[in-house]
Amino acid sequence: MSYLELAGLQKRYGASVAVDDVSLAVEKGEAVALLGPSGCGKTTTLRMLAGLVEPDRGAIRVDGIAMTNLPAHKRNMGYVFQSYALFPHLSVAGNVAFGLEERRRPKAEIARQVEDALALVRLAGLDQRRPRELSGGQQQRVALARALVIHPSVLLLDESLSNLDAKLRDAMRHEIRSIQRSLGITTLFVTHDQVEALTMCDRIAVMHRGRIAQIGTAEDIYERPATRFVAEFVGRANALPATRGPDGKVLLWNEPQPVTAPASGEFDVFVRPQRMRIVPLSEAVGAETVRVSGRILRSVFVGDHVEVLVEGAGGQLTVEMPSGSPALAEGAEVAVIWRAQDSLPFPREAP
Amino acid sequence: MNGAGPVLSGIAALVYALILAPIVVVFTLAFSADNFILFPPSGYSLRWFQALAGNAPLLSALGLSVQVASVVTLCSLLVGVPAALALAKGEFRGKDALTGFFLAPLLLPTLITGLALLLFFTPLRLTATLPGLVLGHMTVTVPFVIRMMATALANLPHDIEAAAATLGATPWRVVRRVTLPLAAPGLIACACLSFLLSFDETVISLFIAGPRASTLPVEMVRYVEGRTDPLIAALSVVLIIATLIVVVAVERLVGVARAVGR
Numbered sequence: 118m119s120y121l122e123l124a125g126l127q128k129r130y131g132a133s134v135a136v137d138d139v140s141l142a143v144e145k146g147e148a149v150a151l152l153g154p155s156g157c158g159k160t161t162t163l164r165m166l167a168g169l170v171e172p173d174r175g176a177i178r179v180d181g182i183a184m185t186n187l188p189a190h191k192r193n194m195g196y197v198f199q200s201y202a203l204f205p206h207l208s209v210a211g212n213v214a215f216g217l218e219e220r221r222r223p224k225a226e227i228a229r230q231v232e233d234a235l236a237l238v239r240l241a242g243l244d245q246r247r248p249r250e251l252s253g254g255q256q257q258r259v260a261l262a263r264a265l266v267i268h269p270s271v272l273l274l275d276e277s278l279s280n281l282d283a284k285l286r287d288a289m290r291h292e293i294r295s296i297q298r299s300l301g302i303t304t305l306f307v308t309h310d311q312v313e314a315l316t317m318c319d320r321i322a323v324m325h326r327g328r329i330a331q332i333g334t335a336e337d338i339y340e341r342p343a344t345r346f347v348a349e350f351v352g353r354a355n356a357l358p359a360t361r362g363p364d365g366k367v368l369l370w371n372e373p374q375p376v377t378a379p380a381s382g383e384f385d386v387f388v389r390p391q392r393m394r395i396v397p398l399s400e401a402v403g404a405e406t407v408r409v410s411g412r413i414l415r416s417v418f419v420g421d422h423v424e425v426l427v428e429g430a431g432g433q434l435t436v437e438m439p440s441g442s443p444a445l446a447e448g449a450e451v452a453v454i455w456r457a458q459d460s461l462p463f464p465r466e467a468p
Numbered sequence: 469m470n471g472a473g474p475v476l477s478g479i480a481a482l483v484y485a486l487i488l489a490p491i492v493v494v495f496t497l498a499f500s501a502d503n504f505i506l507f508p509p510s511g512y513s514l515r516w517f518q519a520l521a522g523n524a525p526l527l528s529a530l531g532l533s534v535q536v537a538s539v540v541t542l543c544s545l546l547v548g549v550p551a552a553l554a555l556a557k558g559e560f561r562g563k564d565a566l567t568g569f570f571l572a573p574l575l576l577p578t579l580i581t582g583l584a585l586l587l588f589f590t591p592l593r594l595t596a597t598l599p600g601l602v603l604g605h606m607t608v609t610v611p612f613v614i615r616m617m618a619t620a621l622a623n624l625p626h627d628i629e630a631a632a633a634t635l636g637a638t639p640w641r642v643v644r645r646v647t648l649p650l651a652a653p654g655l656i657a658c659a660c661l662s663f664l665l666s667f668d669e670t671v672i673s674l675f676i677a678g679p680r681a682s683t684l685p686v687e688m689v690r691y692v693e694g695r696t697d698p699l700i701a702a703l704s705v706v707l708i709i710a711t712l713i714v715v716v717a718v719e720r721l722v723g724v725a726r727a728v729g730r
Contacts, residue, residue, distance in 0.1 A: 202631035
């Protein structure tokens with residue numbers, strides 16, 4: 118049995134289903150991301166876990182103990198809100214001490230633990246400040262210290278980095294990850310940012326329309342997306358419309374390819390832009406290589422790589438090449454190649 | 469564009485002048501040396517302030533009004549704040565209907581409320597008593613308190629109370645440690661408004677006050693019915709200054725509460 122278990126959680130608001138049959142098992146000390154676009158039900162799932170939203174159906178267990186019917190204040194879960202939700206009328210120390218005071222710990226112990234928690238998030242010395250006197254990053258650290266100081270059974274982070282600027286976000290990402298690892302605290306992290314999910318978590322649950330579309334390691338999700346949605350949402354992908362030739366062979370851009378087709382129905386082939394290469398039309402390719410031909414529309418330098426837009430018989434695709442590759446003239450006729458195993462066929466969705 | 473332009477500013481100034489003009493008249497009359505209301509007065513003195521200090525009926529009415537307003541304020545907050553909490557935070561059937569019900573007295577002309585209270589209180593022997601006046605005034609103040617506090621509570625920062633709950637605070641502790649401290653500016657403003665509403669309340673009081681228990685506005689109405697001297701002007705000046713002191717004090721208090729709170 119896993120440390121944290123969600124079984125068949127469901128939440129409806131009137132006719133719309135916010136969360137539909139979400140089941141998830143998290144091991145002790147593991148960090149799992151709930152990744153998805155806004156409205157996919159990830160925050161509702163987190164709130165059900167914390168006891169802030171009552172599920173219509175399903176069960177929540179932590180360490181084998183049923184939590185489903187416990188009120189929020191009895192669950193002992195640390196929750197870091199997107200808005201931080203610091204208490205504006207209390208000092209930094211007062212904010213961090215809040216949970217311990219509610220647990221009626223002795224004063225001396227509270228003082229010591231608050232000091233330790235503030236040191237952990239590198240805010241030592243700011244304990245008498247008010248939240249509004251702190252920067253966004255500092256407020257975030259207070260919220261984290263406040264959630265950690267109660268030694269929660271599970272740490273829940275709700276889009277906790279989305280209000281910070283890009284540089285600070287990078288730094289906090291690594292900091293939170295290292296704190297999470299050093300404390301060995303089981304963590305659920307809600308985010309719509311795939312970089313956050315990929316860098317901060319051991320496993321990722323991609324959510325779509327209230328359901329979990331795929332659970333796996335960052336590599337699983339990226340390299341072997343289970344559904345068309347996952348392939349589109351995580352990382353970038355070219356979707357090439359595929360057709361079936363008279364002999365059953367798969368055609369991409371009207372050229373037969375060594376790609377395995379699904380049993381039936383229309384489908385598209387997904388390929389990551391950085392798995393593609395641009396070669397001269399004359400270059401010979403092996404049997405396990407997919408090859409389409411087209412004309413270079415545009416070539417854009419984006420710093421660490423060059424994005425090349427190629428147009429051919431079946432539409433357009435983007436190729437990502439390392440910067441420093443030989444320049445390509447716009448309008449040149451080229452071939453785009455990739456390994457057959459990098460092709461991911463998914464059924465076409467009704468528009 | 470900043471500033472309202474000369475025409476709009478002119479109109480605003482005119483309106484303010486019209487609103488403030490009677491106050492100027494009242495202030496001038498208060499210091500009159502005449503026996504009758506005469507504007508402008510033929511001479512100035514403090515004799516009407518001295519007369520006021522010796523007028524027992526008005527002073528006892530002032531005492532009763534302060535007493536009534538204090539009890540009304542206390543009771544309105546005790547009744548209204550929990551009701552506002554329930555309406556702002558609770559999830560239960562008939563919540564909208566209940567909100568409407570609580571606010572309905574605000575829509576009723578006080579004349580009708582006053583008459584209804586008179587008919588209702590007479591058999592209960594509540595007319596011209598302190599409890600009767602308090603209950604009568606509360607029909608006005610409680611809906612105000614509920615309305616104002618429900619708005620103040622609904623405007624609290626998002627997720628703050630949820631945060632307190634996840635940190636282990638029971639619902640009651642959340643209210644005590646987070647909701648009420650954050651709503652303190654609203655509470656102070658509400659208490660002052662209740663006090664002033666009750667202190668100022670005339671129509672309902674006219675119905676249910678009697679010779680045994682008469683509030684200051686009622687006593688003032690009776691006085692000007694029978695007399696035409698500037699005594700009431702002097703009393704008005706005292707009331708205006710007292711109100712100003714309260715308003716400034718509240719402004720400071722709420723400002724302090726805001727500064728500490730947000």
